[in-house]
Amino acid sequence: MxxxxxxxxxxxxxxxxxxxxxxxxxxxxRAWVRDNKTRSLTSKLMTAEEAVRRFVSDGDYLAYDCNYxxxxxxxxxxxxxxxxxxxxxxxxxxxYVDVALLVAAGVANRADCGFFLATPPLQHAIREGRLEVFExxxxxxxxxxxxxxxxxxxxxxxxxxxxxxxxxxxxxLIRDPYTGQPITLIPALNPDVAIIHVHQAxxxxxxxxxxxxxxxxxxxxxxxxxxxxxxxxxxxxEIRRDPGxxxxxxxxxxxxxxxxxxTYPGNCPGVYASDPAVVFEVFRAISSxxxxxxxxxxxxxxxxxxxxxxxxxxxxxxRELREREVIREGYRA
Amino acid sequence: xxxxxxxxxxxxxxCTVARMVEDGRTYWAAGGGTPxxxxxxxxxxxxxxxxxxxxxxxxxxxxxxPYEPMMTMVxxxxxxxxxxxxxxxxxGIHAQLGFMDxxxxxxxxVDQHGxxxxxxxxxxxxxxxxxxxxxGGADTIAACCWRTILMxxxxxxxxxxQVDFISSPGFLDGTVGARERAGLPRDTGPWxxxxxxxxxxxxxxxxxxxxxxxxxxxxxxxxxxxxxxLLAPEIAVLEPPTEEELLILRSELDVRxxxxxxxxxxxxxDGEKYVRQVV
Numbered sequence: 001m002x003x004x005x006x007x008x009x010x011x012x013x014x015x016x017x018x019x020x021x022x023x024x025x026x027x028x029x030r031a032w033v034r035d036n037k038t039r040s041l042t043s044k045l046m047t048a049e050e051a052v053r054r055f056v057s058d059g060d061y062l063a064y065d066c067n068y069x070x071x072x073x074x075x076x077x078x079x080x081x082x083x084x085x086x087x088x089x090x091x092x093x094x095x096y097v098d099v100a101l102l103v104a105a106g107v108a109n110r111a112d113c114g115f116f117l118a119t120p121p122l123q124h125a126i127r128e129g130r131l132e133v134f135e136x137x138x139x140x141x142x143x144x145x146x147x148x149x150x151x152x153x154x155x156x157x158x159x160x161x162x163x164x165x166x167x168x169x170x171x172x173l174i175r176d177p178y179t180g181q182p183i184t185l186i187p188a189l190n191p192d193v194a195i196i197h198v199h200q201a202x203x204x205x206x207x208x209x210x211x212x213x214x215x216x217x218x219x220x221x222x223x224x225x226x227x228x229x230x231x232x233x234x235x236x237x238e239i240r241r242d243p244g245x246x247x248x249x250x251x252x253x254x255x256x257x258x259x260x261x262x263t264y265p266g267n268c269p270g271v272y273a274s275d276p277a278v279v280f281e282v283f284r285a286i287s288s289x290x291x292x293x294x295x296x297x298x299x300x301x302x303x304x305x306x307x308x309x310x311x312x313x314x315x316x317x318x319r320e321l322r323e324r325e326v327i328r329e330g331y332r333a
Numbered sequence: 334x335x336x337x338x339x340x341x342x343x344x345x346x347x348c349t350v351a352r353m354v355e356d357g358r359t360y361w362a363a364g365g366g367t368p369x370x371x372x373x374x375x376x377x378x379x380x381x382x383x384x385x386x387x388x389x390x391x392x393x394x395x396x397x398x399p400y401e402p403m404m405t406m407v408x409x410x411x412x413x414x415x416x417x418x419x420x421x422x423x424x425g426i427h428a429q430l431g432f433m434d435x436x437x438x439x440x441x442x443v444d445q446h447g448x449x450x451x452x453x454x455x456x457x458x459x460x461x462x463x464x465x466x467x468x469g470g471a472d473t474i475a476a477c478c479w480r481t482i483l484m485x486x487x488x489x490x491x492x493x494x495q496v497d498f499i500s501s502p503g504f505l506d507g508t509v510g511a512r513e514r515a516g517l518p519r520d521t522g523p524w525x526x527x528x529x530x531x532x533x534x535x536x537x538x539x540x541x542x543x544x545x546x547x548x549x550x551x552x553x554x555x556x557x558x559x560x561x562x563l564l565a566p567e568i569a570v571l572e573p574p575t576e577e578e579l580l581i582l583r584s585e586l587d588v589r590x591x592x593x594x595x596x597x598x599x600x601x602x603d604g605e606k607y608v609r610q611v612v
Contacts, residue, residue: 070407094388094421094469096403113452115469123464133464135452137472137501138388139425146422158429159476162502162515164457165468173516182516212389212407212418267401269409276402327397327409330418 012175014182019134021112021170022061022089024153024187032224037251041236043203044256048229048305051255052079055225056088060192062108063091063145063223065216068098068266069279071209073195073229075262075305080195081105082299091191092116092133093141094214100286103131105295112189113165114138119287135165140186142215147188148222154185194223197263198247199271199331201230205253206239206246210331211269220248229259231271261309261318270331273324275317334575338602342529343367343593344582345546345600346484348574349527350437351375353482356382361428363438363471364388365405367484370586372437373398377581386427387411388470390419399588424470428477431518436474439484441465442496445540445560447503447523449475449483450496457498468500475501476517480524487528487557494560504538529598530554532571536563544569548600548607573600573607 038044046054056062062080066072077098080088085107092099093114100122102108110132116122125131136144140160147155160166161173161184169186176183196216201207207228209216220226228248233256239246262268265278278298285294302308309318340348347370354360354375362369362385372385373396384393389406394415405411412418427433442450451471455462475481485491503523505511513519526533531554532544541563545554547570555561587593599610 066407069403092467094406113467115467118464118466126464127460127462135467137468138470139421139473142421143425158516158518159425159473161476161517162499162505162512163468163472164499165452165472168457182514184516211409212391212412212420214389214407214421216420218420218422267404267408269407269412274401274404274408279402325409327413329414330412331409 011177013172014175015166015173017166017169017171019169021134021187022189022191025190026151026153026188029148029190029224030151036224039251041204041250044205044253045203045233046255046257048075048079048257048259051227051257052076052083052085055227055254056080056085056193058086059088061089061091063191063194063219064098065194065196065219066214067095068101068282069096069274070266071197071213071263071268072098072266073197073227073262074264074266075259076195076197076227076229076257077102078299078305078308081107081295091141091145091189093138097282097286101282101291104286104291105299110134112136112141114141117286121286121289121291134170135168136160136186137165141189142218144186144189145215145218145222147186148190149218153188155188156183156185158184160184160186189222191219191223193225193227194219195227195229196220196248197229197259197268199230199268200232200234201228201256202234202236202239202250203256204236204250205248205256206236206250207248207253208245209247217247220252226253227255227257228253229257229262231260231262231268233258259305261313262305264309264313267325270328271325272318272321275321334577336572337574337576337579340574340579340600341593342486342598342600344574344579345529346527347371347374347582348578349532349571350482350484351578352379353525354380354383356380358383358434359432360385361424361433361436361470361474361478362387363436363474364469365400365403366592367439368437369405370582370592371484373586374578374581378578386424386433388421388424390421390423391415392417392419398585402589402591425473428473429518431479433478434480436478436481437484438471438474438481438501440471442491442493443483443485443526444493444496444503445562446505446507446538447483447526447535447540448496448499448505449501449503450498452498452500454497472501475503475523477521479521481522482524483526485526485528487530487554489557489559492558504535507538530557533562539563541565542568544571546571547573548609
């Protein structure tokens with residue numbers, strides 16, 4: 001070792017946020033991977049009911065990718081609500097209605113905020129202490145997941161410093177020992193569980209997302225437990241024919257749920273359009289106190305997603321939504 | 334280009350920003366709404382070689398218009414015919430690398446130093462605070478794009494001396510080097526603020542009024558600022574929207590009137606001058 005010829009020889013802490021954050025423990029994560037993740041090709045196909053029962057626990061930190069309107073894992077979210085999970089901590093990035101819906105349903109009481117729709121009932125929940133919020137931004141959240149997905153304890157970012165979100169977060173400002181300039185560090189995020197809706201997966205969990213996304217690969221690699229719902233279950237031979245299209249490899253995945261129309265009423269790009277009438281219905285539900293009517297119809301009133309589709313959507317509507325999604329380029333292997 | 338006879342506040346703001354869009358520059362459009370429509374309108378009429386990205390890592394798309402309701406990201410129509418598809422970290426990291434010339438965003442509240450509040454009105458954490466959605470992509474845009482264009486209403490409650498909460502950084506406390514001391518990239522920062530009535534730039538990191546629309550006076554603008562911004566030696570007069578701009582906005586982009594806010598304040602030509610209807 002030679003003496004550092006850098007502007008600052010020791011790391012100086014300049015400021016730190018005071019917000020609680022999900023514990024950072026890269027070695028603990030590695031040990032979890034060693035002890036819990038399957039290495040062999042074994043089928044992980046199961047129902048949504050079983051996947052959520054086995055892999056979502058009360059008090060878990062939950063990451064969902066995309067959101068209720070756009071390739072969100074809506075059937076898994078509905079199942080979490082149906083099973084009345086408690087005290088989840090949400091990665092509330094790039095969210096329209098999801099945080100409000102999950103809080104109104106009584107399953108979540110903490111959220112890291114990138115963006116979510118703060119409807120009057122949600123504002124009320126925050127004032128009453130039923131929801132505790134920690135402040136980040138969308139990209140800060142996805143870079144936290146990136147750090148978690150790399151097995152690191154933190155990541156430097158060139159944004160977020162100087163904001164008041166910083167003060168209510170787990171971020172720290174240090175003097176960078178390489179440049180001598182101030183730099184913001186954000187804590188890695190390793191969720192307890194990730195739920196991700198994908199276009200295709202095989203039974204082992206090799207999963208393909210077509211089109212853009214928020215942080216599906218990062219969320220899958222960073223999370224202790226991973227549930228994939230897939231529009232279509234495909235043969236592993238198809239995966240092997242075009243491995244470059246695999247977004248998430250099997251050993252990261254704990255459960256695979258076959259889920260045609262699994263993001264309904266949202267849009268699954270390249271497969272079906274969103275159902276605007278129901279999208280407006282959910283906005284109305286979370287903006288007023290009508291959320292119970294929505295949940296009664298779409299969640300509690302049905303035992304499964306298959307029943308939801310059969311009773312409330314129907315073949316004709318599904319055909320219409322498929323036809324309305326006219327763009328196919330880019331969404332096929 | 335024909336001056337239009339009737340339009341509303343949001344349309345004025347989008348047309349003003351559309352004319353600022355330049356060929357050969359990159360834009361990060363925050364969310365959907367007014368920033369995205371302003372860029373699309375600018376590309377359509379004035380700067381076809383301007384490129385834009387969205388938060389889900391779509392680079393330089395040719396979107397299939399109009400969008401489905403609220404489906405301005407991840408959705409296939411919004412991402413159509415792009416040159417590259419990525420994820421949120423694509424957009425965030427490309428901005429961090431310096432590839433994004435302009436960020437266009439809107440906000441709840443802005444202060445004299447261009448700090449942006451999209452988190453809460455009132456004292457954070459107090460019983461009376463009113464919560465909003467948080468920064469979303471705006472914090473990264475405001476931190477890492479070379480220049481930012483902020484769109485907001487001209488309203489005393491929104492143009493404040495000091496924002497209730499800094500969600501996304503402007504010039505922070507306004508002192509020299511404040512952004513760099515907070516770890517933000519050098520030579521970045523707020524560049525313009527556009528409202529339905531006015532345009533501002535910054536002098537010495539403080540907002541300065543540089544232009545107004547023909548139907549409001551400087552005094553009327555100042556009455557809708559909680560503090561008095563700096564004034565340029567000469568206040569330019571902005572051109573009203575044209576028929577061509579409005580036709581594209583209304584028939585191709587915001588066909589449902591969601592973003593335009595057709596119920597908002599209207600401005601009409603009475604044969605001699607533009608008159609703003611007080612709502």
